[in-house]
Amino acid sequence: MASGVPPQQPASQLGASNRKLASAQVVQFLLDNGLFIAFVLEVALFAFAAPNLFLKSRTVEAILRLSGPAGIVLASYTITLISGQIDLSTAQVGGMASLMFAAVFQLLEWPLGIALALTVVLTIAVGLLSSWLIQQGIPSFVSTLAVGVVSGGIGFLIINLTNQPGMIRLVRPPLRDIANFEVIGVPFVIPLMFLAYIVGWVLLNHTKFGAHIYALGGNPSAAALNGINAVRIARIVLVTNAVITGLAGILIAGRQLAAQPGVEGLGQSLTAALFAGVALSGGSGKIERTLIGLLFLSTLTIGLGILNVSAPLRQLINGLAFVFAILLDSIRQQLASR
Amino acid sequence: MLERITQGEVALSGRRRAQLLFLMDNGIYVVTILLFVLFAFLAPHFFTPRNLVNILISASLAGIVTAGYTVAILAGQIDTSTQGVLAIATVATALLFQEAGFSLPLTVILALTAGIAAGLFNGVIVVNGKIVAFVATLATQGVMLAIALFLSGGQTITITRAGLQEAVFVRMFGIPSSVWIMFFCYLLGWIMLTQTKLGAHIYATGADYRAARLSGVPVDRVIRIALVISALTAALTAILVTARSKQSALFGLAIAGSVDFVTALTAVLLGGFSLFGGVGRIERNLVAVLFLTILGNGLQLMNVPTGIVLVVRGFALVSAVILSVLRARVA
Numbered sequence: 001m002a003s004g005v006p007p008q009q010p011a012s013q014l015g016a017s018n019r020k021l022a023s024a025q026v027v028q029f030l031l032d033n034g035l036f037i038a039f040v041l042e043v044a045l046f047a048f049a050a051p052n053l054f055l056k057s058r059t060v061e062a063i064l065r066l067s068g069p070a071g072i073v074l075a076s077y078t079i080t081l082i083s084g085q086i087d088l089s090t091a092q093v094g095g096m097a098s099l100m101f102a103a104v105f106q107l108l109e110w111p112l113g114i115a116l117a118l119t120v121v122l123t124i125a126v127g128l129l130s131s132w133l134i135q136q137g138i139p140s141f142v143s144t145l146a147v148g149v150v151s152g153g154i155g156f157l158i159i160n161l162t163n164q165p166g167m168i169r170l171v172r173p174p175l176r177d178i179a180n181f182e183v184i185g186v187p188f189v190i191p192l193m194f195l196a197y198i199v200g201w202v203l204l205n206h207t208k209f210g211a212h213i214y215a216l217g218g219n220p221s222a223a224a225l226n227g228i229n230a231v232r233i234a235r236i237v238l239v240t241n242a243v244i245t246g247l248a249g250i251l252i253a254g255r256q257l258a259a260q261p262g263v264e265g266l267g268q269s270l271t272a273a274l275f276a277g278v279a280l281s282g283g284s285g286k287i288e289r290t291l292i293g294l295l296f297l298s299t300l301t302i303g304l305g306i307l308n309v310s311a312p313l314r315q316l317i318n319g320l321a322f323v324f325a326i327l328l329d330s331i332r333q334q335l336a337s338r
Numbered sequence: 339m340l341e342r343i344t345q346g347e348v349a350l351s352g353r354r355r356a357q358l359l360f361l362m363d364n365g366i367y368v369v370t371i372l373l374f375v376l377f378a379f380l381a382p383h384f385f386t387p388r389n390l391v392n393i394l395i396s397a398s399l400a401g402i403v404t405a406g407y408t409v410a411i412l413a414g415q416i417d418t419s420t421q422g423v424l425a426i427a428t429v430a431t432a433l434l435f436q437e438a439g440f441s442l443p444l445t446v447i448l449a450l451t452a453g454i455a456a457g458l459f460n461g462v463i464v465v466n467g468k469i470v471a472f473v474a475t476l477a478t479q480g481v482m483l484a485i486a487l488f489l490s491g492g493q494t495i496t497i498t499r500a501g502l503q504e505a506v507f508v509r510m511f512g513i514p515s516s517v518w519i520m521f522f523c524y525l526l527g528w529i530m531l532t533q534t535k536l537g538a539h540i541y542a543t544g545a546d547y548r549a550a551r552l553s554g555v556p557v558d559r560v561i562r563i564a565l566v567i568s569a570l571t572a573a574l575t576a577i578l579v580t581a582r583s584k585q586s587a588l589f590g591l592a593i594a595g596s597v598d599f600v601t602a603l604t605a606v607l608l609g610g611f612s613l614f615g616g617v618g619r620i621e622r623n624l625v626a627v628l629f630l631t632i633l634g635n636g637l638q639l640m641n642v643p644t645g646i647v648l649v650v651r652g653f654a655l656v657s658a659v660i661l662s663v664l665r666a667r668v669a
Contacts, residue, residue: 133660136660138663139613141472149600149652150649150656153645157643158645160644311492312484312487312488312492313484319477319478319480319483319484320481322480323463323480325477326469326474326477
């Protein structure tokens with residue numbers, strides 16, 4: 001929320017209150033633009049720490065490659081979050097979808113289209129289950145958490161039923177080529193990600209549906225009184241999110257040549273969105289900013305990898321980033337309600 | 339945060355409503371007995387003294403976590419960091435006892451202290467950070483798991499030094515000590531919740547945070563205490579689990595009836611507690627824990643694939659959540 005022009009004050013109240021206002025404006029400015037500053041600082045820090053390894057086109061490519069599928073998910077995840085729903089099933093749904101796809105496409109050797117269609121149907125079912133639970137009056141984070149446990153179980157079940165050792169190798173030609181397909185030297189997931197963001201941006205900012213999503217996330221009861229069909233929006237948003245997450249899971253599996261339960265890199269959507277100023281409670285946030293949040297986290301992952309930071313320490317840093325993100329959200333909410 | 343999309347009361351006559359509530363409240367007893375009988379016929383080696391003791395021990399471990407978890411839920415705090423606390427405490431126990439060679443009492447005290455520290459950390463983020471517990475503890479869990487991973491180097495620490503299992507798993511009157519500890523936890527919990535001022539404060543905070551604060555309940559302190567109790571029982575369970583298996587436990591893959599927050603949350607909801615705090619009776623959880631343990635144990639003995647066990651566990655949570663919401667609507 002931009003603060004804009006400070007309100008005119010009577011001369012008697014100038015002084016102390018003015019200084020307070022100024023400092024509040026500084027805090028607000030930092031909250032609004034801190035992410036850009038942090039991102040620039042981060043890049044500078046890594047460039048300084050490992051100039052020979054970090055400042056390479058290969059590094060940029062690695063960061064973009066990591067961001068691609070996660071960014072496609074983040075676009076729809078942000079919309080979900082703005083509508084007031086927190087989806088905690090992302091990693092499990094992505095894993096389940098990739099395993100389902102791998103079982104049908106790789107092991108049964110069915111055509112690509114049928115494997116994709118079956119996976120989409122499964123993810124639609126998962127999204128419907130989540131939204132049905134929410135409709136019963138269960139908060140989204142509990143509903144999606146439970147659905148996540150179920151999805152994780154289905155993923156394992158697919159591994160059990162196919163007698164695979166913890167993962168399914170995914171090397172059958174068409175997909176392998178699609179997942180690694182490049183347009184003028186850029187992996188095609190990158191333009192796909194930007195497309196997802198453009199669609200999301202137009203949807204949120206230039207359609208009635210987008211306005212309804214903001215209204216619903218901002219104040220559910222007021223939105224309901226104004227005739228916005230909350231149940232329908234929650235259903236559309238959650239089903240879309242599940243389907244897109246599933247497709248991203250397949251893309252990641254295609255790149256890694258293996259499908260696994262629980263997909264690495266899809267779990268950070270919440271952190272990225274909160275960094276970018278999307279409110280945890282819904283109703284506010286700009287979708288384009290989450291792209292920076294994502295780049296920030298991807299750069300962190302790749303940069304720490306280049307610096308040879310051990311896995312536990314990396315996990316600790318990621319964990320602290322999440323804690324920091326929710327604290328940021330809390331500060332933002334308190335400032336907004338003041 | 340807890341704004342619900344749809345709300346509606348089920349229109350029922352008084353008598354039907356009473357019947358339905360009675361069924362919801364006591365159905366768990368019937369279902370547990372039915373499940374027990376079913377597995378006694380279907381699952382090989384289920385109805386043997388050895389396995390029954392096994393069930394009792396597993397249930398007591400899950401029961402101890404659930405006891406503390408109940409207190410957090412009653413205060414309106416959904417604690418999702420249980421797995422993180424378990425991981426830290428199990429690694430601490432194994433490292434201190436095996437690698438550092440500390441004495442048993444000192445190991446236990448330090449591992450419990452680690453649990454208290456984790457609970458205080460949760461409290462700081464929830465209370466001082468003004469963040470909903472569910473999200474806050476989800477975040478702190480990541481930090482705790484990473485710390486446990488960091489301390490253990492990602493390795494399972496095997497305990498070869500004698501004295502831990504033998505001291506912790508003694509039998510009194512033929513019943514394993516963990517069962518006694520569980521009963522003791524529930525007794526303490528029951529006394530605290532029903533007989534003390536703190537208990538009344540916990541119920542009040544969970545039922546209506548704002549009203550409780552306005553009527554002078556030290557809500558922040560109550561939330562901190564509830565989160566510490568939840569973490570403390572998780573740490574206690576971790577010590578027992580570590581002693582039982584003689585190694586630091588892995589908490590990556592949890593199955594039905596094992597100790598983690600999904601089991602605890604399911605048990606608490608099946609026990610009749612509201613997701614939103616303020617209502618519920620602690621003793622019914624015992625039955626719910628027993629139900630989940632029997633379910634996990636029986637399926638395992640029938641050689642059901644892990645995937646199915648995990649799906650069943652997921653649907654148990656889904657049904658528990660639905661049941662809890664239905665109860666709120668009927669009541």
